[in-house]
Amino acid sequence: MAALFQALLGGLVLGLIYVAIAVGLTIIFGTLRLVNFAHGAFYAIGAYVGLVVAERLGLVAGLIAAPIAVALFAFGLDRIVLQRFYEKDPTAQLLLTFGIALVVEESLRLIFGATTLQYPLPEALKGSAFLGPIEYPAYRLLFAGGVIVLLILVWLFIERTNYGLIVRAGIRDRVMVQLLGGNIRRASSVVFALGGAIAGLVGAAASPIYSVDPGTGFAFLVPSFVVVVVGGLGSFWGAVLGGLLIGELQSLTALLFPPAANVVIYLCMALVLLLRPQGLLGESEVIRQA
Amino acid sequence: MSVAAASASEVQPQRSLFAADARFALLTALGLALFPLLLHPIGGYGGLATQILIVSIASIGFNLILGYAGMLSYGHAMFYGGGGYIAAILLVRFMATHPNLWLAVLGAMLVMAVLALLIGSLTVRLYGIYFALLTLAFAQMVYFVIEQGKDWTNGDDGIQTIPNALVALGPWNVDLTTPLPAIDLGPFGNLSDIKLWYIFAGLVLLAVLLFMRALNRSQFGEVLDAIRENEQRSVFVGFNASAYRLAAFTISGALTGLSGALRALYDGSIGVDAASIDRSGSFVVYTVVGGVQTLFGPVAGTGAIMFLENVLSAKTPAWRLIEGLIFVAVIVFFPRGLSTLFKRRETNPRALFRRMVRAATPVEPDPLLKPAPEAHRGGPSSIIETAKLGKWFGHFAAARDIDMRVDPGELRAVIGPNGAGKTTFFNLLAGTIPPTAGTIHYKGREVSRVSGTARVHLGIAKAFQTANIYTDQTVRQNCRLAALARVQGAFALQVFRRSTRLDDVDALAERAMRRLELMDVADVRAGDLSHGDKKRLDIAIALATQPQILLLDEPVAGMSKDEARKTEGLIRRLATEMTVLVIEHDMEMVMGISDSITVLHQGTVLATGTPEQIRNNPRVQEAYLGGHSEAELSHP
Numbered sequence: 001m002a003a004l005f006q007a008l009l010g011g012l013v014l015g016l017i018y019v020a021i022a023v024g025l026t027i028i029f030g031t032l033r034l035v036n037f038a039h040g041a042f043y044a045i046g047a048y049v050g051l052v053v054a055e056r057l058g059l060v061a062g063l064i065a066a067p068i069a070v071a072l073f074a075f076g077l078d079r080i081v082l083q084r085f086y087e088k089d090p091t092a093q094l095l096l097t098f099g100i101a102l103v104v105e106e107s108l109r110l111i112f113g114a115t116t117l118q119y120p121l122p123e124a125l126k127g128s129a130f131l132g133p134i135e136y137p138a139y140r141l142l143f144a145g146g147v148i149v150l151l152i153l154v155w156l157f158i159e160r161t162n163y164g165l166i167v168r169a170g171i172r173d174r175v176m177v178q179l180l181g182g183n184i185r186r187a188s189s190v191v192f193a194l195g196g197a198i199a200g201l202v203g204a205a206a207s208p209i210y211s212v213d214p215g216t217g218f219a220f221l222v223p224s225f226v227v228v229v230v231g232g233l234g235s236f237w238g239a240v241l242g243g244l245l246i247g248e249l250q251s252l253t254a255l256l257f258p259p260a261a262n263v264v265i266y267l268c269m270a271l272v273l274l275l276r277p278q279g280l281l282g283e284s285e286v287i288r289q290a
Numbered sequence: 291m292s293v294a295a296a297s298a299s300e301v302q303p304q305r306s307l308f309a310a311d312a313r314f315a316l317l318t319a320l321g322l323a324l325f326p327l328l329l330h331p332i333g334g335y336g337g338l339a340t341q342i343l344i345v346s347i348a349s350i351g352f353n354l355i356l357g358y359a360g361m362l363s364y365g366h367a368m369f370y371g372g373g374g375y376i377a378a379i380l381l382v383r384f385m386a387t388h389p390n391l392w393l394a395v396l397g398a399m400l401v402m403a404v405l406a407l408l409i410g411s412l413t414v415r416l417y418g419i420y421f422a423l424l425t426l427a428f429a430q431m432v433y434f435v436i437e438q439g440k441d442w443t444n445g446d447d448g449i450q451t452i453p454n455a456l457v458a459l460g461p462w463n464v465d466l467t468t469p470l471p472a473i474d475l476g477p478f479g480n481l482s483d484i485k486l487w488y489i490f491a492g493l494v495l496l497a498v499l500l501f502m503r504a505l506n507r508s509q510f511g512e513v514l515d516a517i518r519e520n521e522q523r524s525v526f527v528g529f530n531a532s533a534y535r536l537a538a539f540t541i542s543g544a545l546t547g548l549s550g551a552l553r554a555l556y557d558g559s560i561g562v563d564a565a566s567i568d569r570s571g572s573f574v575v576y577t578v579v580g581g582v583q584t585l586f587g588p589v590a591g592t593g594a595i596m597f598l599e600n601v602l603s604a605k606t607p608a609w610r611l612i613e614g615l616i617f618v619a620v621i622v623f624f625p626r627g628l629s630t631l632f633k634r635r636e637t638n639p640r641a642l643f644r645r646m647v648r649a650a651t652p653v654e655p656d657p658l659l660k661p662a663p664e665a666h667r668g669g670p671s672s673i674i675e676t677a678k679l680g681k682w683f684g685h686f687a688a689a690r691d692i693d694m695r696v697d698p699g700e701l702r703a704v705i706g707p708n709g710a711g712k713t714t715f716f717n718l719l720a721g722t723i724p725p726t727a728g729t730i731h732y733k734g735r736e737v738s739r740v741s742g743t744a745r746v747h748l749g750i751a752k753a754f755q756t757a758n759i760y761t762d763q764t765v766r767q768n769c770r771l772a773a774l775a776r777v778q779g780a781f782a783l784q785v786f787r788r789s790t791r792l793d794d795v796d797a798l799a800e801r802a803m804r805r806l807e808l809m810d811v812a813d814v815r816a817g818d819l820s821h822g823d824k825k826r827l828d829i830a831i832a833l834a835t836q837p838q839i840l841l842l843d844e845p846v847a848g849m850s851k852d853e854a855r856k857t858e859g860l861i862r863r864l865a866t867e868m869t870v871l872v873i874e875h876d877m878e879m880v881m882g883i884s885d886s887i888t889v890l891h892q893g894t895v896l897a898t899g900t901p902e903q904i905r906n907n908p909r910v911q912e913a914y915l916g917g918h919s920e921a922e923l924s925h926p
Binding site for chain 2: 035105218269
């Protein structure tokens, strides 16, 4: 029973990471019509920057530095390379962002080495919380709470700001937004940087929980794509629902039948794609544009 | 050159084609023979050369999907690893005493073809990231099966002792691990570095290249290109796009399986890595770096990257980063791959001249092209008839309760204010979208649920509101594709035969071009045409499918007055041979050419009648106020 509860909590933490990455993917797709295979790289960069800064200046500094560094990187990437590919076909965009992910992964390997790193939590955060029958690391609960707050902020951004309006309109009809004179070019760089910053921040915050190696970006990217597809590309709540679903599914399978923990999410995605290709909460017209 | 000389040269391609094939095979064989020798001075070795050749086959198979079908598969390792494991298991379990390479490899190819057929039938309808992720998902499942099926695969340990399979050639059993005789070649190493395996792999690769070369030029390759370029048009000239993609995916799976099987046998072992995500990614890198949509691109890319991996890795830890940078640079600067740097433009002056001569030669009307006997005016039964036809989008009825009957040979105009549901109605007739209510009968047969592709073959063709053409192909090729669909049907697995060998296709295309007065621009790239010519080409494409009903959605929209009048005359002439339904806002044209007019308003039929009746119908005038003025309606 306690193990089950533990697995459910673990699934929540994992799922929230997926949600955060998937939300970034979704708003980027909505505004730029770009399926960003390099999004996992943002997570990894954030994790490494957070780790390095945190080791010298403390965790809070790491959590501030990581999203800023990733946002700058993403902004530059968008301006220098990606913008040329906005109007190209989706396969070219996939290949390009896949290539960027490769380059980032290998750069990280060169700079930080291939070994696995983990940020050691300061004593103050090492405590445990007692939740009914089980004891759970306090930092993980703090992390989950923090990601939820972050997601609420992102939701407010999408629903309440002018940029968010462009994002929402872009998901519906990108061409119309351009015709209306929406400054999609600037908005897209900002949204791209923002999506990156979210992934970077979560990457830094998760570095005491999940260890980091150069392959981490890809390891988190693929499940996050699964999340986006299951939930529905372009749907905020779809990303939330999909992320929690996939996180829990993975965590529970790891408990009940460990060897299948990796494959079960693909099974889930294949079923969703075959039965409801637009995803659980997605809109059907989006699928042809991806 | 006289016409007679031109027709004499028509016979030639047959023979010169064979000569070209032989020359191609010879040059490729020569290149493959020199490859391991040239690899030696730059740090390669015989084994690496063999591996490159074997893995190239997988990249070639992958390119069929990424390059020619235009779909990014992120799961091809399932066929590579799967093929390797099948071959290994066949040898270990069933042929331990008499290991036969042919049986193992063919078995692996066959199983992978079946696997690709099954997975493809679930995936080829999806696009972009969805296709990539779904293929990845299936690859992960295959990986899981391999990892967990420990009784057969040894799980994570892999199969380490695959029996050395022999190549049965008549009475001989050839052992491929035999080295070549020891001859010192100075800087190019020693010939004994190379084993018979290299020659065998080279022959297999050569066969695969010849196959792919034929496939690219075949009718199948032509249609696959067309579907990649413009899927919607391809579906509405009558090609079953999913079937073509599925066939390509199956062939691709079999080739990748062949490669995986050969690699396992060559290595004498196989591990679960062969089916991993990283493996799938490597085919993407190899193929893109070398050049998608090229014959040798995948081979060149595989060679270059595998060389870097094996040679550069010893020199610098940054070798993977260098690979990644090369990959990104290729995508940004040479989107079609490095090998295109060395490729000359394909213009064959002789072929161009032949075409010019042919274009100038009058063509006798083909008996095949006689108008269908049903297409006579005022027949006893309708050619197309709808009853209570409706299309709802959520709570919005774009079309509802449409009852309409068109007689064979009629020229019917469908008019109505913007948003009246005209295009929706045409889409329902053509099968672009399924109806939510009601029925469509075509020549007495219910077709409401028949696919758009199948309706083209029944004789319903459509020209689109915005000219829907293959912009990168010539006008002639545009029409030939439509004619090809008519002559060969929705799907034909003709991976060897060229469509140029079908005379009917040229005749049909030629006739369609003549009817729309496009002969002057027959060899112009369609994307370079004027707006009016593009619109007429769209109609010509529809015409080349030999329709009995032609649906024209605003054929003269955006044309100048002169062009519109010219097109109007062409349409009037077409209507003497087939039934024509036309949506048009140009009232002058509508009143001038139609036999009868149907007015749609708010998704349903407001009135049907002769132009005279419609002009004097008070309800029509009312509906049009605000849309078109009364004056417009009353002046033909």
